[in-house]
Amino acid sequence: xxxxxxxxxxxxxxxxxxxxxxxxxxxxxxxxxxxxxxxxxxxxxxxxxxxxxxxxxxxxxxxxxxxxxxxxxxxxxxxxxxxxxxxxxxxxxxxxxxxxxxxxxxxxxxxxxxxxxxxxxxxxxxxxxxxxxxxxxxxxxxxxxxxxxxxxxxxxxxxxxxxxxxxxxxxxxxxxxxxxxxxxxxxxxxxxxxxxxxxxxxxxxxxxxxxxxxxxxxxxxxxxx
Amino acid sequence: xxxxxxxxxxxxxxxxxxxxxxxxxxxxxxxxxxxxxxxxxxxxxxxxxxxxxxxxxxxxxxxxxxxxxxxxxxxxxxxxxxxxxxxxxxxxxxxxxxxxxxxxxxxxxxxxx
Numbered sequence: 355x356x357x358x359x360x361x362x363x364x365x366x367x368x369x370x371x372x373x374x375x376x377x378x379x380x381x382x383x384x385x386x387x388x389x390x391x392x393x394x395x396x397x398x399x400x401x402x403x404x405x406x407x408x409x410x411x412x413x414x415x416x417x418x419x420x421x422x423x424x425x426x427x428x429x430x431x432x433x434x435x436x437x438x439x440x441x442x443x444x445x446x447x448x449x450x451x452x453x454x455x456x457x458x459x460x461x462x463x464x465x466x467x468x469x470x471x472x473x474x475x476x477x478x479x480x481x482x483x484x485x486x487x488x489x490x491x492x493x494x495x496x497x498x499x500x501x502x503x504x505x506x507x508x509x510x511x512x513x514x515x516x517x518x519x520x521x522x523x524x525x526x527x528x529x530x531x532x533x534x535x536x537x538x539x540x541x542x543x544x545x546x547x548x549x550x551x552x553x554x555x556x557x558x559x560x561x562x563x564x565x566x567x568x569x570x571x572x573x574x575x576x577x578x579x
Numbered sequence: 580x581x582x583x584x585x586x587x588x589x590x591x592x593x594x595x596x597x598x599x600x601x602x603x604x605x606x607x608x609x610x611x612x613x614x615x616x617x618x619x620x621x622x623x624x625x626x627x628x629x630x631x632x633x634x635x636x637x638x639x640x641x642x643x644x645x646x647x648x649x650x651x652x653x654x655x656x657x658x659x660x661x662x663x664x665x666x667x668x669x670x671x672x673x674x675x676x677x678x679x680x681x682x683x684x685x686x687x688x689x690x691x692x
Contacts (some may be wrong), residue, residue: 356690359596363588363610363684446581476617477581480684505664506617538665541674 367481370449374484377456378467382574384567385467387483389507390491391500392473395517397425398550399491399559400470404432406560411567413466414459418447420472435459446477452484466567475504486570487512494518494525498532505539513544513562520549585618585684586626592686593636602691605639609690613683614648615664639689648681 362368378385390396400415407413414435417426426438437455439447452469459467469485471478490511492500495518501508508514514536522529529547536545544562548555589608597605612618620643631637648661652668653675659668666676 355600355602355692356688357596357600357602358688359592359686360688361592361596361686363585363592363686366588366591367584444584446584448584479617480581480585502664504617506615509615509664509666535664538663538667541666541676 364480367449370453371482371484374449374453374456375486378461378484379486379570379574381461381464382571383461383464383467384563384570385485385487386469386563386566387478387485387488388468388470388491389475389478389488389511390473391475391493391496394473394491394493394496395515395550396470396473396491397428399515399517399548400429400468401432402550402553402556403468403560403563404429404434406556407466407563408432408434411465411564412463413468414464416452416455416459416467416469418451418470418472420444425470441472445472445474446481447471447483448481449483465571466563475500475507479504479506479510487566489513489515491515491517492532492536494521494527494529498528498535501532501535501539508536508539508543511540511543512566513546513559514540515559516545516547517550519547519554520552582618582622583626583630586623586630589623589627589686590630590634590636593639593689594634596686596689597635597691600691602689603635605636605689605691607640607642607690608636609642609644609687611644611646611683611685611687613646613681615661615678615681616684618684620645644687646680646683649679650676651679652676 415429416437418439423438426436429436437458439451488511490507546558624641650661651658654673655671657670
């Protein structure tokens, strides 16, 4: 006997992600899912972002990591609330993990929640975790072939940060080719080239975040009226 | 290896559908997996067989249909096969292209006895 099913395999996760997003959206909180390879500079970007924006925006961070809380310690030193999720070897965060820690954050007056995913360009791309948008960090030391090898993380991202551009003279990274590939995968993406070490280019990233937070707040205000 | 989480999702769907239809055993599972998904069919098959051991789906064969990546231009309406992940309309050059196939992760049907 044949049974027609036509069921989406990730439906359960997507439903929980929608619940998480609804809970945060009611308060007008912009939720960013930050993706990238291990060592691409996700945590460094977060440190810079917190230092630049913490007086202006009320923010909190959820740190996804396999086993350690090393990144969470770095974030805590920046003086914003941080919650650690250890996946115990799991290669990605899923929506139920995020739902499980939301009660450890004070959501009152929070404007920006950044969730740093496990360092990986493959697995996290398939799992929504309640975010409004994804942003993907790619460092020039990884090579310009990565967008075409892992197109999904670029297709789904609202912004891509090409990091470590201070190292361009010491690599064979072809910035023009990377730009061409990223923007043909995702013509709407905000592409930002920056160095989290020198700070070059980061103003564009802060502006992008400010814009997203303001848009989310405006949308929540309209709904609340 | 996120194929484990995806395999668990498949098994949950399959066992529920089998139970709803009073099936004793699942013989075949037909999946649709889009070209633009981060799933390796061999890894998925391996994960599924280890998770399904001891269940009604233990002996089930997984059949994967790879769904091509197809876009549709919002401006001129053209539908086209997306090559090298270039989401630009080959007809009018528009960047307003939506994906109409290629992101599937779906259990299509089961064969049970």
